[in-house]
Amino acid sequence: MAIRIDVSGPRHARVREILSAAPHFGISGIRACRIARVFFISEDLTAVEIERLCAALLVDPVTETFTWTALPREPPPNGPHAFAVEVAFRPGVTDVTARELVKGMAELGLPPCDVVTAHRYELDGNLTEADVRLLARRLLCNDTVEHYSLGAITPQFGMQSAASDRVEIVALRKQDDDALLALSRDRLLSLDLAEMHCIRDYYRSAGRDPSDVELETLAQTWSEHCVHKTFRARIDFTWRAHTGAVIQRAEINGLLRQYIRAATEEISPSWLHSAFVDDAGIIAFDDAHDLAFKVETHNHPSALEPFGGANTGIGGVVRDVIGVSARPIAATDVLCFGPQDYPYEQLPEGLLHPRRIAAGVVAGVGDYGNKLGLPTVNGAVLYDEGYLGNPLVFCGCAGILPIGSHRTEPQIDDLVVVLGGRTGRDGLHGATFSSAELTHQTAEMAGSAVQIGDPITEKGLIELIEAARDAGLYHAITDCGAGGLSSAVGEMGRELGVDVELQHVLLKYPGLVPWEIWLSEAQERMVIAVPPDALERLSELARLWEVELSVLGRFTGDGRLCVRYANRVVADLPMSFLHDGLPQRRLRAEYVDPAPSSTATPHLRDAAALLLRMLAHPNVASKESIVRRYDHEVRGGSIVRPFTGPQRDGPSDAAVLKPLGTWEHNRGFALSAGINPAIGRVDPYAMAISAIDEAMRNAVAVGADPDRIAILDNFCWGNPTLPDRLGALVRACQGCYEGALAYRTPFISGKDSLFNEYNGQPIPGTLLISAIGIVPDIHSCVTSNFKAAGNRIYLLGETKRELGGSLLHELLEIAGGDAPSLPDNPLNRYRLLHQAIQQGLVQACHDLSEGGLGVALAEMCIGGRLGASVVIAAAEGMTPLETLFAESNGRLLLEVAPADTPALESLFASETLIALGEVTGDSRLRTWAGQEPVLDLPVDDLVAAWQRDLLA
Amino acid sequence: MKPSILILHASGINRDQEAARACELAGGRPEIVHINRLRAGERAFDQYDMLLLAGGFSYGDALGAGTRLALDLNTYFQDQLQEFVECGKLVLGICNGFQTLVKSGILPGRLAQDTEHGANYAGTRRVTLTENDLGSFECRWVNLLPNRSAVAGYLAKLDDLITCPVAHGEGNFQVKDKATLAALESEGCIAFRYVRADGSPADGERPHNPNGSAADIAGICNPAGNVLGLMPHPEDHIVPVQGVDAPAGRLGLRLFEAMISSLG
Structure with a gap:
């Protein structure tokens, strides 16, 4: 016998969401919807026990009612015209509600039992069964992690399977090339022929065939995700003019080495404490603390299960920061989606609609970050048809650690200890899956690669690791990410060798075969190397923080990876082959400059209408409906937050944070981002330069010291084995190198996500540059909103006819043109600006990006609810309209009190600083070109255009 | 001797550290204590002058905000807590702490209870904090009007x-019936209301009243006045630099000072 409890409440918001979303998913006949939470309990309870359970844990007596029934009796009957859809997680998917209910029932003294949770949707309206099924598939249920039924769903309690020790020996030595490739494909190994040969040759010389554990270990250790084969490959690169003439021919020995790391090594500032060797980059903060920063992507999972994909994306990057012994203190997110109004009927088969992806991703980011108590303070949201099949989800995390507290060297006889969540079949093949292209069949094949996160378990890990670090209880630490234990343990034991017993891994449910335990990417796990005499103290702390711990084995000193199951050896490989045996890939890359095209801007009278269209453009408009779902205040350290001004709704250039525990001094740090794939379509080199400039100028605009800024690169690209995709990637990397040197800003960490193609269509090559910079005094920070009528407005930096990839070109449907270039000596300009901010000469500062001067002016008016009166001197060879909307780099708007203008002008004597006009109290934005009015708009209209609600 | 303040930590609580800093700045001696250490007897409630339940997502709020932590309080500490409250010591619940106090029946105390079932029987609660009318978590700054004639004397x-942020998904204060609201008002149990920046009533209008709370109620106290709960986060505005866009002087720190100085 089992019990079913239905809890009904109004749930107005979710009902509203379903009713308003249904038409977007192609269903119009739905009139009303009622929602109930459903709990299935595997044991028979008495009526009194059920009442007690409901009162204590399940039902809010002010807003909800409940009914219960003993199964298998009929569920509540459907009304005459009503359809009911019931949705539950698939067995094995993390269900935190069920787990907490089981614990709560134990606390109430109720018998031990299994719990399954579900939701029931009762729909009214002019609907057919086909409509209801469509609605279930498109809106109510995600097949990847859930299943549904029309009418009552049948709960699937527990996972009914026995423990298994099955290990397969894969006959590899005799296989020919076709068979090797088929093997790689069928087992989702994502290895190419040269790599399969290398493995076959190793086993031929070893005189045996590999076990499945070994083969899977090699595949994930050698996966694109884990070793970045493309960024280490030897590349034959050719760059041609549009005429075909060769501009550059080069052999590149690794993009990472030759461009990204090379820049860092050339700059190599004293405050850089760790770049590229750890899970996150580390820079100095104050006399006692360092800061860590890392940005990751979670694109493929988010395409299939947006909530879980984004959820675990945040979870993963937070563990990277825990993995350098830092306490996570802030999160960032940059999201790229398909157009929210994309017609449903044109959506290719197998794709979730961009609206559903966006809603799920935003909820997933918020859920995890909020529950961890991390302020999500900086980010961006971009919409482009190129992201229809491959949304991009960049998740960042910053952390703080005492200087010198991160230990990285395990010792012989240290114990291999796993902390955190249990291991299940979830996330198998995540590393190799993320190294493959998506097709319309991917969801089916790779469903197990997607998971739902459990932030509260991760929160426990944060607390436990901080306590263990401060007590000196471990010698090395790493997170369990892609590749699971095989990656974490294999990497940590690289120098010494390890011997581990898989039977000691705590499992969510029995039935996993050894390679599944070893490869599982179950979330919320960390691996640490613990000296044997520290284990007892660690175990005590783990009990206090309610974190599970298991000891898998020890570091041996024999340089081998030895994996056992029930004491039987199931993998035995020399670390040297595992980590250094991978042959370097050889790839061919070609980049051809686009042919020049006519880019004359049509003569337009109505600049005002154009500006309003820009403000309402999804990539420019306010992201408030998204950003407010993230806690950007927790930890009490937000000094400059996402929105600013008297109404707290103007856009900030960057975030400034003050870490808890450092309030005895005035230093803080800034987080900012630069991203512009539209420029990349015109010139990927210029995209890299522009992204670096944007991240730098955003950080400097709020008060960061330009000589203390470090950056991170995240490339999301198409299939790099195709020469044109790779050619553009090479150009972007060359831009990264030149850009980093021009601004003297080192790369400290980075990540690439390649193969972002859907049925052969690549995403627009996208580079995100994230910056972290030191703010010497949080009291001198500057925000973007205009502060007072009568203050003067200055434009810093030169405006050039750089309209390639601009918003103006997009709206006027003009292709090509010159992309924004590297400004002349930009670091000097930013140093002077920093001085001006430090001296208190700047009342407001805002960078010019999409939509150029026009949009930046409008945003400063919106934030301050003040007007501006501005005269534009048309730049050389440009119309006033082009001057208003050009997107040249290195430019910012400054608001300056009249008394400070002489000091400001003399400070910038060597720079292009143009006095444009002044802030006005009449709430209108007016611009002239000479005597000629260009536009005149009430600030209220600017606000209305900019605040069109994207998620509404 | 500075008053001692127990800041309760449980799985998922995340605003404990900034709450401790607020207590310190306001002249208190805070100690963050994990609930498991109280259960193990390493610490006891009666060692402290004040109890603070901080914000966060206790146990992930998987069964509704504060529900499982409320069960913990009622299962393991009912007698100790009752004694703590009855002897007049101060209790402050912020956000998840407020939700926990409401779900456990400690707030608003006897006003919430159906005498038939006895004290703290959650099934008869007459007030609740339910999901925001917007339906999702929301973070924004709000203005709070303290009720200076409330039974909690330190509010005077x-x-x-006070200007400070809210950051919650389930902060919509609702009552079972009009009589409950009337009783809260007549007994002086309304502690804070959401208002506009000029101090005029929010009248239920977003975003001044951020979550749809009945009668713009942001915080309540028990009829004795020594237990206070509120959804917004005064602990996140304790120095002016945290609130560059807030009018000067509206620091949340003043609530901590008012409470802690009344213990002296």
């Missing part, structure tokens, strides 16, 4: 608005 020291 607050002579200006």
Whole structure:
């Protein structure tokens, strides 16, 4: 016998969401919807026990009612015209509600039992069964992690399977090339022929065939995700003019080495404490603390299960920061989606609609970050048809650690200890899956690669690791990410060798075969190397923080990876082959400059209408409906937050944070981002330069010291084995190198996500540059909103006819043109600006990006609810309209009190600083070109255009 | 001797550290204590002058905000807590702490209870904090008007608005019936209301009243006045640099000062 409890409440918001979303998913006949939470309990309870359970844990007596029934009796009957859809997680998917209910029932003294949770949707309206099924598939249920039924769903309690020790020996030595490739494909190994040969040759010389554990270990250790084969490959690169003439021919020995790391090594500032060797980059903060920063992507999972994909994306990057012994203190997110109004009927088969992806991703980011108590303070949201099949989800995390507290060297006889969540079949093949292209069949094949996160378990890990670090209880630490234990343990034991017993891994449910335990990417796990005499103290702390711990084995000193199951050896490989045996890939890359095209801007009278269209453009408009779902205040350290001004709704250039525990001094740090794939379509080199400039100028605009800024690169690209995709990637990397040197800003960490193609269509090559910079005094920070009528407005930096990839070109449907270039000596300009901010000469500062001067002016008016009166001197060879909307780099708007203008002008004597006009109290934005009015708009209209609600 | 303050930590609580800093700045001696250490007897409630339940997502709020932590309080500490409250010591619940106090029946105390079932029987609660009318978590700054004539005497020291953030998904204060609301008002149990920046009533209008709370209620106290709960986060505005866009002087710190100085 089992019990079913239905809890009904109004749930107005979710009902509203379903009713308003249904038409977007192609269903119009739905009139009303009622929602109930459903709990299935595997044991028979008495009526009194059920009442007690409901009162204590399940039902809010002010807003909800409940009914219960003993199964298998009929569920509540459907009304005459009503359809009911019931949705539950698939067995094995993390269900935190069920787990907490089981614990709560134990606390109430109720018998031990299994719990399954579900939701029931009762729909009214002019609907057919086909409509209801469509609605279930498109809106109510995600097949990847859930299943549904029309009418009552049948709960699937527990996972009914026995423990298994099955290990397969894969006959590899005799296989020919076709068979090797088929093997790689069928087992989702994502290895190419040269790599399969290398493995076959190793086993031929070893005189045996590999076990499945070994083969899977090699595949994930050698996966694109884990070793970045493309960024280490030897590349034959050719760059041609549009005429075909060769501009550059080069052999590149690794993009990472030759461009990204090379820049860092050339700059190599004293405050850089760790770049590229750890899970996150580390820079100095104050006399006692360092800061860590890392940005990751979670694109493929988010395409299939947006909530879980984004959820675990945040979870993963937070563990990277825990993995350098830092306490996570802030999160960032940059999201790229398909157009929210994309017609449903044109959506290719197998794709979730961009609206559903966006809603799920935003909820997933918020859920995890909020529950961890991390302020999500900086980010961006971009919409482009190129992201229809491959949304991009960049998740960042910053952390703080005492200087010198991160230990990285395990010792012989240290114990291999796993902390955190249990291991299940979830996330198998995540590393190799993320190294493959998506097709319309991917969801089916790779469903197990997607998971739902459990932030509260991760929160426990944060607390436990901080306590263990401060007590000196471990010698090395790493997170369990892609590749699971095989990656974490294999990497940590690289120098010494390890011997581990898989039977000691705590499992969510029995039935996993050894390679599944070893490869599982179950979330919320960390691996640490613990000296044997520290284990007892660690175990005590783990009990206090309610974190599970298991000891898998020890570091041996024999340089081998030895994996056992029930004491039987199931993998035995020399670390040297595992980590250094991978042959370097050889790839061919070609980049051809686009042919020049006519880019004359049509003569337009109505600049005002154009500006309003820009403000309402999804990539420019306010992201408030998204950003407010993230806690950007927790930890009490937000000094400059996402929105600013008297109404707290103007856009900030960057975030400034003050870490808890450092309030005895005035230093803080800034987080900012630069991203512009539209420029990349015109010139990927210029995209890299522009992204670096944007991240730098955003950080400097709020008060960061330009000589203390470090950056991170995240490339999301198409299939790099195709020469044109790779050619553009090479150009972007060359831009990264030149850009980093021009601004003297080192790369400290980075990540690439390649193969972002859907049925052969690549995403627009996208580079995100994230910056972290030191703010010497949080009291001198500057925000973007205009502060007072009568203050003067200055434009810093030169405006050039750089309209390639601009918003103006997009709206006027003009292709090509010159992309924004590297400004002349930009670091000097930013140093002077920093001085001006430090001296208190700047009342407001805002960078010019999409939509150029026009949009930046409008945003400063919106934030301050003040007007501006501005005269534009048309730049050389440009119309006033082009001057208003050009997107040249290195430019910012400054608001300056009249008394400070002489000091400001003399400070910038060597720079292009143009006095444009002044802030006005009449709430209108007016611009002239000479005597000629260009536009005149009430600030209220600017606000209305900019605040069109994207998620509404 | 500075008053000692127990800041309760449980799985998922995340605003404990900034709450401790607020207590320190306000002249208190805070100690963050994990609930498991109280259960193990390493610490006891009666060692402290004040109890603070901080914000966060206790146990992930998987069964509704504060529900499982409320069960913990009622299962393991009912007698100790009852004694703590009855002897007049101060209790402050912020956000998840407020939700926990409401779900456990400690707030608003006897006003919430159906005498038939006895104290703290959650099934008869007459007030609740339910999901925001917007339906999702929301973070924004709000203005709070302290009720200076509330039964909680220390509120009389607050002579200006408090401006500070809310950050929650289930902060919509609702009552079972009009009589419950009337009783809260007549007994002086309304502690804070959401208002506009000029101090005029929010009248239920977003975003001034951020979550749809009945009668713009942001915080309540028990009829004795020594237990206070509120959804917004005064602990996140304790120095002016945290609130560059807030009018000067509206620091949340003043609530901590008012409470802690009344212990002296």
